[in-house]
Amino acid sequence: MTAVAQEVVSPPGLPRGRLRRFVGWLGRLLAAFIPVFLLASLFTFLLGTVSGRSPAVIQLGENATPEAVAAMNAEWGLDRPWIVQYFDWLGSVLTGDFGISWATNVPVGELLAGRAAISLSIAGVALLIGVLLGSLLGALAAQYHGSWFDRGVTVFTSVISVMPPFIVGIALIAIVAVRFEWLPAAGYIPFEQGFWPWLSHIILPAIALSLDTVADMARLLRAGLLNTSKENYVTGAVVRGLSPRRVFFVHTLRNGVGPAIAVLGLKFPNLLGGAVVTESIFQLAGYGLFSAQSAVKGDVPAVQAVLVVAVILVVVFNMAVNSVLAVLNPASKRGV
């Protein structure tokens, strides 16, 4: 998505021609993301069509007569051309209707609702940890460039970058949950039953999922800040006697934070997608595991619903990231 990130342009906000500029900016933003969304939804849909799975096999068994199978396919509308089926499906997805599960005959939206809360809790907390811890480590490493802390951060980021997230999860279970019994190793308690029980079940999977983002954030923020701090305008700001805090936040941070924010857009799909393994390790009934189990059963509408929801989240998140980048760096509106 970096190609997209570079194309998208000017922020809203300058007084003259404000509305016109805003509409133009919004138009270019949508022009960059609508093809991605349409293609991703098409891939998602075709996955079901290409697989050749049908509700007849699930509900009638392998030995059903061809007539019964044909009748059931017609009942579910699977005898129509795939392109008709695609637009029909896309239309109902966009209005919030994810279809009926082939395995259970229950609306998929109902099946998803409870599980999405688990997965989104983990992904959200992981994103929060990634942003906060990552920017803290990166900023401190840049500030104390060359110190033992800086070297420690570099070692940490390179170790984490070779470590698959599920290994971090296993290590956390083995050490924090089994060896010291500080936190529960598995399960989930809804947020409504209290903040601490919820957090205590969420925090280990969220940490396991977030470390990758922490490492990338820290690495890129450190590099961005170090590069920016060598710029003449930063030296100029120091010479003019501005306070170190003002130099950091107004001059260095604003110009150096771009790559670190851009990488968040790339990391977000992994936070949503990595959830499958994390959910399996921590035995959480989230949507990742749900989609895996549904896929093994051949319950196509359920799988498609999970995938398309994830795609929508990724696209919306990346649009937000691009907007932030455009606000931070008005130079991009000149196409620089």
Added chain:
Amino acid sequence: MLRNILRLRTGRWAVGLLAFLLLLGLFGGTLAPYEPNQTVGDSLLGPSAEHWLGTDYLGRDVLSRILAGSALSLSGALFVALLAFLFGAIPGVLSVYLGRTFEWVSLRVTDTLIALPFLVFAVAMTALLGNGVVQALFAVGILLAPVFYRVARTATLGVEGSQYVEAAVLAGASTRWVVSKHVLVKVLPPLAIAFATTVGTGLAVIASLTFLSIGVSPPTATWGGVLATDLQFIAVRPSAPFVPVALILISVLACNLLADAVRDVTGESGRQLLARKAASSSRRRARTATANIPGGTHV
């Protein structure tokens, strides 16, 4: 090229580790002391002289399962990287030459593949299409292809904009000539780096899939599968995940070290690095001169 890699310390480590992994993949199955899928003792035994790594919940020898599983775990990663290379590098180079329509479509497909939530999609794709090894390899291969597409396209665009290619075209060189004589030379080194990294990524992804018993059904031994059963009984055998985890980490690390070594050998900074090494080992006098070379190791 290989000799240059061996002159770097990271390169020697990478080659050594990869040789070890190659032996493990080739002879792991025959080295296994027991049948990997047979009950050969009581369940959940700790490490002992008969069972070096103990037994799992079905009483199968864990060492044998890890050894027998190496071939699939390692070759799977290699195949995934090869498929990603084919699906990514070729369209990446061609996107510069086949006209604007192909360029636009291939760029949008790449953007889309990057936007897909990787593991969820790989799992869904594999399971829906029949939950076999081939499906898993293809699913992961396609989803990893954007890496190679990006690298190949960027490198090709770089060569295409250079003056010697312009000169060659003016002198009457055909596109085929330009691609085979000028582009490939410049595109292959970054692709080699991407390949080494992608084998590492593929290893982690294949381990994740087999951990979920996606693509490989349970009795077949894989590193990820062994980990999954270890994790279920972690309260009984808390140190059990150590060996499969270490093997996965070593393999990913070896691939990344190799990528670093290739980067150092092929890149501009790498040539300087080698030159500096040669200079400092042959003549101490050279030290003062080479200290001024820009682009040192610290970033």
